[in-house]
Amino acid sequence: MSVPNTERREEPRKRLTTRLLWHVISVSVVLLLATISLVFWNTYPSAKQSVVQQLQEQVGEKLRSNQAQLQAVEAQAELLSQAYLDRYQAFVGNPEIIGRFEKWFEETSPGVFRLQERFFSGTQIDDRLFRGLSVFVGPGPRPLSDEYKARLVISVIVLSEMAPAWRKQVTNTHFSFPENSLAEYSLDDPWGRQAAKDLVITDYSTVRSTLQHENPSRTPIWTGLYHDHSSGYWTITYQQPLDLHGQHLINTSFDVGLQQLNETLNQTEGENVETYVLNETGALVSSSTLIKKRPERQDTLTPETYDDPLYQEIAARLLQGDTVQGQQIWDDLDDDYLILVQHLGTPNWWYFSVYPKAMITSQALSLPLLIALIGVALVVAVLLTMTYFVRREVSRPLTQLAHVAALVDQKNYHEIEQQSVERMRGYGEVKQVLSAFRTMARRFVAANEQLEKRIDERTHDLRLANRKLDELAHLDGLTELLNRRSLQLDIDNVLANPDVSCFFVMADLDDFKGFNDNYGHEAGDRALIAIGQLFKSVEQSRTYRFGGEELAMLCRAETAAEVEERLQQLQQRIHKLAIDHTHSRRASKVLTASFGYTKIRPGETSRELIQRADKLLYKAKAQGGDCIIN
Numbered sequence: 001m002s003v004p005n006t007e008r009r010e011e012p013r014k015r016l017t018t019r020l021l022w023h024v025i026s027v028s029v030v031l032l033l034a035t036i037s038l039v040f041w042n043t044y045p046s047a048k049q050s051v052v053q054q055l056q057e058q059v060g061e062k063l064r065s066n067q068a069q070l071q072a073v074e075a076q077a078e079l080l081s082q083a084y085l086d087r088y089q090a091f092v093g094n095p096e097i098i099g100r101f102e103k104w105f106e107e108t109s110p111g112v113f114r115l116q117e118r119f120f121s122g123t124q125i126d127d128r129l130f131r132g133l134s135v136f137v138g139p140g141p142r143p144l145s146d147e148y149k150a151r152l153v154i155s156v157i158v159l160s161e162m163a164p165a166w167r168k169q170v171t172n173t174h175f176s177f178p179e180n181s182l183a184e185y186s187l188d189d190p191w192g193r194q195a196a197k198d199l200v201i202t203d204y205s206t207v208r209s210t211l212q213h214e215n216p217s218r219t220p221i222w223t224g225l226y227h228d229h230s231s232g233y234w235t236i237t238y239q240q241p242l243d244l245h246g247q248h249l250i251n252t253s254f255d256v257g258l259q260q261l262n263e264t265l266n267q268t269e270g271e272n273v274e275t276y277v278l279n280e281t282g283a284l285v286s287s288s289t290l291i292k293k294r295p296e297r298q299d300t301l302t303p304e305t306y307d308d309p310l311y312q313e314i315a316a317r318l319l320q321g322d323t324v325q326g327q328q329i330w331d332d333l334d335d336d337y338l339i340l341v342q343h344l345g346t347p348n349w350w351y352f353s354v355y356p357k358a359m360i361t362s363q364a365l366s367l368p369l370l371i372a373l374i375g376v377a378l379v380v381a382v383l384l385t386m387t388y389f390v391r392r393e394v395s396r397p398l399t400q401l402a403h404v405a406a407l408v409d410q411k412n413y414h415e416i417e418q419q420s421v422e423r424m425r426g427y428g429e430v431k432q433v434l435s436a437f438r439t440m441a442r443r444f445v446a447a448n449e450q451l452e453k454r455i456d457e458r459t460h461d462l463r464l465a466n467r468k469l470d471e472l473a474h475l476d477g478l479t480e481l482l483n484r485r486s487l488q489l490d491i492d493n494v495l496a497n498p499d500v501s502c503f504f505v506m507a508d509l510d511d512f513k514g515f516n517d518n519y520g521h522e523a524g525d526r527a528l529i530a531i532g533q534l535f536k537s538v539e540q541s542r543t544y545r546f547g548g549e550e551l552a553m554l555c556r557a558e559t560a561a562e563v564e565e566r567l568q569q570l571q572q573r574i575h576k577l578a579i580d581h582t583h584s585r586r587a588s589k590v591l592t593a594s595f596g597y598t599k600i601r602p603g604e605t606s607r608e609l610i611q612r613a614d615k616l617l618y619k620a621k622a623q624g625g626d627c628i629i630n
């Protein structure tokens with residue numbers, strides 16, 4: 001049974017190598033996922049830890065330099081205070097110093113004195129240049145005492161001497177007085193000239209916090225962030241009260257503007273990272289959010305005055321519990337943020353870096369992701385390489401194997417043999433199988449050729465035997481003339497073709513019984529054969545042994561005369577044979593034959609034909625034999 005081609009040729013998805021590759025790919029993907037999970041499991045926490053550590057180091061580094069800047073401000077304040085104290089001790093009570101107050105200051109409104117404008121724009125007095133200086137002496141007890149006047153003049157001198165050196169580090173350098181006065185050095189801002197005439201500086205928390213009753217320990221103070229309304233900028237101020245013999249002389253102060261703080265404290269490590277700096281009261285010293293929000297506050301920013309939920313949460317936590325020292329990580333304050341806390345010893349501030357947890361997670365994921373990507377790339381490369389080699393070393397040889405198997409199925413052994421084993425790709429087992437196919441094909445071809453040869457021989461023998469059988473079926477065994485069966489067939493044929501003119505002849509050897517009796521049966525056989533051969537030589541005729549010593553003949557002829565002539569010639573040849581029949585009952589002493597012949601009539605039966613010819617033969621016998629009757 002032939003197998004349909006569709007069953008023989010497998011679809012690609014069913015191919016062995018494709019299935020093999022799919023199995024390998026599936027297992028690889030599972031192993032890869034497991035490996036990636038393991039990598040994530042092991043590296044993610046440490047990567048996260050390392051990211052946090054890195055951020056802590058960055059913050060620490062930044063704050064160290066920032067702290068150095070702030071410490072420098074504090075050291076400057078020390079120097080300034082000392083310089084002021086020295087001058088104060090040297091000049092207080094000096095009439096010349098007091099006299100300078102009258103020359104340098106002017107009463108700009110009743111009870112309000114200001115340093116003349118030229119001290120801001122620039123003026124040369126003696127060999128000293130005064131510039132960037134302004135002083136506001138606000139409402140307060142009047143008249144001004146000489147000591148107060150001396151302090152004001154000394155503040156102008158000390159500022160002109162020392163403040164220019166620090167103008168790049170701080171926004172301004174100033175002395176504030178507990179009596180509602182303020183002397184300032186600032187090249188940009190003539191504050192002392194512009195301050196409102198009714199301004200009460202000590203009403204501000206920044207200055208108020210320096211007063212003896214507000215600050216009995218006399219500790220220097222870094223204020224929280226506040227908006228200097230008259231100058232129009234956000235700033236923090238360092239205030240160092242300076243007392244002498246229990247008298248609060250002045251506060252040595254520096255403003256450090258928000259812009260300057262931003263350059264250092266508010267520098268963040270990423271777009272979404274926010275910073276807050278809080279002092280010990282929870283007041284906001286600095287914040288990156290402030291730049292974005294710009295609240296218009298005039299006083300120090302506290303949780304009550306600055307509406308920033310995260311800042312308020314941070315301040316609440318800072319103030320509620322133990323003092324935070326060193327570095328801490330607040331992971332639980334907010335779901336979305338991780339907060340690094342760094343305490344700055346000097347000043348007593350806390351620096352908060354607020355990182356979105358998503359950012360830390362994505363940074364922490366970068367290493368495991370890189371490992372995973374490398375893993376995926378490696379697996380893909382290995383799979384591609386394997387796919388290439390499996391297709392080349394297994395799939396193609398197997399396809400050739402299948403092709404050869406199909407040739408076997410088609411019994412196309414010659415094709416298999418012709419395909420050189422060397423041309424078929426494949427090594428090892430596949431090559432062995434191909435080689436075995438080739439050997440098998442060669443043997444099949446040889447066996448087939450042998451078989452075909454034997455079949456040819458047998459067929460030839462069979463054909464001969466068949467022919468013999470056929471002859472035997474149609475020939476008479478003794479005379480080898482056509483037999484009665486053949487005669488019947490031929491008569492039927494002639495009768496079926498009425499257009500063909502044909503004659504039927506019946507012949508009988510004369511006194512053949514006598515011949516047999518005298519010369520023996522074998523001699524009778526030989527005579528029968530010899531006379532039968534003469535019958536066969538008659539032209540356009542077929543001779544049959546009708547039975548016993550009776551012969552029959554079908555002659556093609558148009559006329560009876562033609563047949564008559566041929567029979568006469570035959571009769572003569574029989575005579576010429578001169579088979580001795582000395583004891584014949586007939587006149588002739590040689591073996592003779594009698595003939596009766598008739599034309600075959602259309603439509604008659606073979607029986608009628610034979611009977612008519614037989615009668616004519618009988619007639620010939622009756623006339624003495626050796627004659628021809630029509």
Ligand SMILES: Nc1nc2c(ncn2[C@@H]2O[C@H](COP(=O)(O)OP(=O)(O)OP(=O)(O)O)[C@@H](O)[C@H]2O)c(=O)[nH]1
Binds near residue numbers: 512
């Ligand atoms: N040797 C030999 N004799 C045969 C063969 N067939 C028939 N005969 C003999 O032919 C003889 C025929 O004898 P009959 O029928 O009496 O005819 P006849 O002797 O020829 O006499 P007529 O026909 O009247 O001339 C018989 O003796 C048969 O035995 C044969 O194949 N070989």
